[in-house]
Structure formats: structure tokens, C-alpha cells
Amino acid sequence: KERAAMFEREDVKDFVTRMRxxxxxxRALSNVGLTIPTVWMPMIRQVAEETSKLxxxxxxxxxxxxSRQNIMGEIPEAYWDEMCxxxxxxxxxxxxxxxxxxxxxxxxxxxxAILEDSDVNxxxxxxxxxxxxxxxxxxxxxLYGKNIxxxxxxxxxxxxxxxxxxxxxxxxxxxxxxxxxxxxGAAASGTKLFQDIVLKSGVIDNEYDTSEITWIMNKKTHTxxxxxxIGVNSAAAIVAGGANATMPILGGDIVELKFIPxxxxxxxxxxxxxxxxxxxxxxxxxxxVRFVEDQTVFRGTARYDGDLSIREAFxxxxxxxxxxTTAPLFAGESxxxxxxxxxx
Numbered sequence: 001k002e003r004a005a006m007f008e009r010e011d012v013k014d015f016v017t018r019m020r021x022x023x024x025x026x027r028a029l030s031n032v033g034l035t036i037p038t039v040w041m042p043m044i045r046q047v048a049e050e051t052s053k054l055x056x057x058x059x060x061x062x063x064x065x066x067s068r069q070n071i072m073g074e075i076p077e078a079y080w081d082e083m084c085x086x087x088x089x090x091x092x093x094x095x096x097x098x099x100x101x102x103x104x105x106x107x108x109x110x111x112x113a114i115l116e117d118s119d120v121n122x123x124x125x126x127x128x129x130x131x132x133x134x135x136x137x138x139x140x141x142x143l144y145g146k147n148i149x150x151x152x153x154x155x156x157x158x159x160x161x162x163x164x165x166x167x168x169x170x171x172x173x174x175x176x177x178x179x180x181x182x183x184x185g186a187a188a189s190g191t192k193l194f195q196d197i198v199l200k201s202g203v204i205d206n207e208y209d210t211s212e213i214t215w216i217m218n219k220k221t222h223t224x225x226x227x228x229x230i231g232v233n234s235a236a237a238i239v240a241g242g243a244n245a246t247m248p249i250l251g252g253d254i255v256e257l258k259f260i261p262x263x264x265x266x267x268x269x270x271x272x273x274x275x276x277x278x279x280x281x282x283x284x285x286x287x288x289v290r291f292v293e294d295q296t297v298f299r300g301t302a303r304y305d306g307d308l309s310i311r312e313a314f315x316x317x318x319x320x321x322x323x324x325t326t327a328p329l330f331a332g333e334s335x336x337x338x339x340x341x342x343x344x
Contacts, residue, residue: 043127043131044127044130044131044134044302045131045277046131047127047128047130047131047132047135048130048131048132048134048135048138049135050131050135051131051132051134051135051136052134052135052136052138052139053139053255053256053257054138054139054142054143054216054255054257054270055135055138055139055275057214057253057255057270057271058142058270058271058273058274058275058306059271059272059273059274059275059309060275060276060277061274061275061276061277062276062277062278104133104134104137104138104141104150104301104302104303104304130302134302137330137331138275138304139257140153140257140259140328140330141153141304141306141330142154142273142275142306143155143216143257143260143266144156144259144327144328144330145306146327147164147166147307150330151275151304151305151306151307152164152306152307152308153327154266154268154273154308154314155266155316155325155327156327157307157308157311157314158177158178158181158182158311158314158315158316158325159178159182159325160178161176161178162174162176172310172311174311175311175312177311177312177315180203181203181204181311181312181314181315181316182315182316182322182323182325183200183203183315183316183317183318183323184318184321184322184323185197185200185317185318185319185320185321186320187320187321188320189228189231190228190231190232191231191232193228193319194228194229194232194236194248194249194250197247197249197250197317198249198250200317201213201250201267201315201317203315204267204268204269204312204313204314204315205310205312205313206269206313208269208272208309208310208313209269209271209272209310209313211269211270211271212251212252212253213247213250213251213252213267213268213269214252214253214255214267214268214269214270215247215252215253215254215255215265215266215267216254216255216257216260216265216266216267217254217255217256217257217260217264217265217266218256218257218258218259218260218261218262218264219256219258220262221260221262221263221264221265221319222240222245222254222256224263224319225240225247225248225254226240226241229248232248232249236248236249240254252267259328260328261323261324261326263318263319263320263321263323263324264316264317264318264319264323264324264325265316265317265318265319265323266314266315266316267314267315267316267317268313268314268315269310269313269314272308272309272310272313272314273306273307273308273309273314274306274307274308274309275304275305275306276304276305276306277302277303277304278302278303278304278305
């Protein structure tokens with residue numbers, strides 16, 4: 001009933017009709033983007049969240065326009081006194097985070113037969129395509145975003161020894177964490193490896209979040225931890241390799257992302273990462289229909305920004321060596337040309 005009611009809405013009908021016009025008339029709609037009906041936004045967000053492995057751990061806020069987020073500093077300790085004594089003021093500090101909006105976008109091709117079929121199939125195709133593309137891009141930005149036309153990433157922020165030029169004057173004091181929170185792990189195995197991880201993970205600050213640490217790594221690194229945990233005990237290996245994998249000894253979910261370098265672990269209290277989502281996700285049709293493939297190309301866009309509210313709540317660990325902190329390539333980027341050796 002809810003689905004049927006959704007497709008009876010005038011805004012949804014108009015959106016679907018205008019999309020079909022692209023197919024029937026084989027032309028663009030005067031280069032005008034179509035704003036996706038509000039009723040479909042939760043569907044796109046759901047697919048993005050299902051595709052993204054990190055969105056469920058960070059703090060997501062929906063805002064409009066340039067936003068200034070208030071964040072609370074360290075909670076002060078209350079005073080003990082006589083029962084009838086006057087109350088003493090607590091020093092409760094607030095700081096600002098300024099959030100903009102950057103476009104995450106791409107195009108996808110939909111078979112004309114589906115577009116000419118039912119409204120349900122049409123909706124399913126582009127909602128899935130947009131949601132999955134956004135989810136994958138968000139994961140990479142949360143970790144390695146460059147803070148230029150995209151969010152600030154956790155690794156990027158930790159490696160900066162000075163505040164960005166756009167950092168607000170009313171923000172928290174910027175500390176150089178590029179040494180203290182970028183950790184070279186001991187060359188150890190089995191019990192000693194996990195002892196080292198336990199000891200050095202204590203560098204992150206837990207004054208702001210009561211949830212468990214989230215550990216982010218690639219599959220090879222995860223597999224290595226499973227292997228090494230066998231030297232601790234079989235139960236630890238089962239925990240590390242289970243369906244809902246958790247870090248042996250310390251606890252906390254293990255999240256696999258293939259673009260993280262081997263033997264590098266990004267970890268922290270992820271609720272201290274703020275991801276803001278703008279309204280206004282839109283879709284537009286290409287001027288050039290793929291006649292041979294019998295497809296029509298559509299472009300989907302959304303707007304996000306993100307940053308660390310408490311930078312001390314995150315760290316990077318390298319197993320037996322310094323962690324790799326070089327950002328992976330983002331969509332549209334190409335690897336730098338190798339330097340030419342003189343005389344060759």
C-alpha cells in the first residue's frame with residue numbers, strides 16, 4: 001500500500017514522466033536537472049548506508065546551507081561541597097565546526113527496456129545506482145578526504161601538523177597528532193602483537209564517546225590478525241573471523257575496506273566523525289543516448305561534507321612498521337607519472 005501510494009504522488013508521477021520523455025524523444029530536458037522527489041530520498045540514503053561500511057558508525061546530520069556545528073569540549077568534573085552551599089559554575093566549553101557542501105556525483109546507464117517498463121523497476125534502478133555510488137565514495141572520503149572539494153578524512157587530518165587555512169578561529173585547539181597518533185607497531189607476532197596493539201591503542205582519547213573502538217583495515221590485514229590470534233587462543237581467532245568480526249582482546253567491530261594498504265589499521269571512536277548531508281540530490285539525463293547499447297545515461301549528484309569533531313579520538317597503526325598514510329586515488333584521479341632519472 002505504501003509503495004502504491006508513493007507512485008500516486010504528483011511529484012513522483014511528474015518525475016517519472018519527465019524521465020520517460022528522455023527516452024521517447026531521444027533528447028535531453030533542456031539540460032535541466034531533475035530534483036529527486038523528497039519521498040525517494042530515504043530510499044537513496046538507505047542504499048548508500050547499506051553500501052557504505054562506515055556510515056553506520058559515524059554521526060550523520062542532515063542540514064541545509066553552510067552549517068556551523070557546535071561541539072562540546074571535555075566534560076568538567078562537578079564540585080563536592082556542603083549540602084546548603086552555593087553552587088559553583090562548571091566550565092563547559094563549546095567549539096565550532098564549519099560545514100560546507102561538496103558534490104559527490106557520477107553517471108550510470110539504464111536499459112531503455114526498464115525505463116519503458118514499470119515505474120517500480122525504473123525507481124529501483126536509479127535509486128540503487130545512485131545509492132551505491134555515493135556509499136562507496138563516502139567511505140573513502142571519511143578516511144582519506146582531502147578537505148578540498150570533499151570532506152576532511154581521518155587519516156588526512158591526523159597527518160596535518162597545522163590547522164587548515166579554513167579552520168574556524170572558534171574551533172578546538174589544533175594539536176599536532178602526526179607523531180603521537182600515527183603509530184609504528186612492534187615487529188611481533190601472536191600474543192606480543194596484540195599486547196603491542198593494546199598498549200599503543202591507549203593513545204586515543206575516550207572522554208567523548210562510550211562506544212567501542214572501530215578497527216578499519218583491508219582483508220589481508222584482517223586475515224593476518226585472525227592467523228596471529230590463533231597464537232593467543234582459538235576463541236580469539238573465532239571472534240576475529242566471525243560473521244560480525246571483532247578485534248581480539250580489545251573488542252570493537254572490524255570493518256574491511258579494500259583501498260586501505262596492507263598492515264595499516266585506522267581506528268578510533270567513529271561517532272566523533274561528523275558527516276553532514278545536504279538536501280537536493282538530483283538526477284539529469286545525458287544529451288547523448290547510447291543507441292547501440294539501447295541505454296540512456298543519467299547523472300546523479302548529492303552533497304556532503306564531513307570532519308573530525310574530536311581528532312584525538314582517532315589513530316593509525318602499522319603492523320611491524322610505520323603505517324601507510326598515502327591517500328588512495330579517488331574517482332577521476334590518475335596516478336602520478338614516475339620521476340625520470342637523469343640521463344635516461
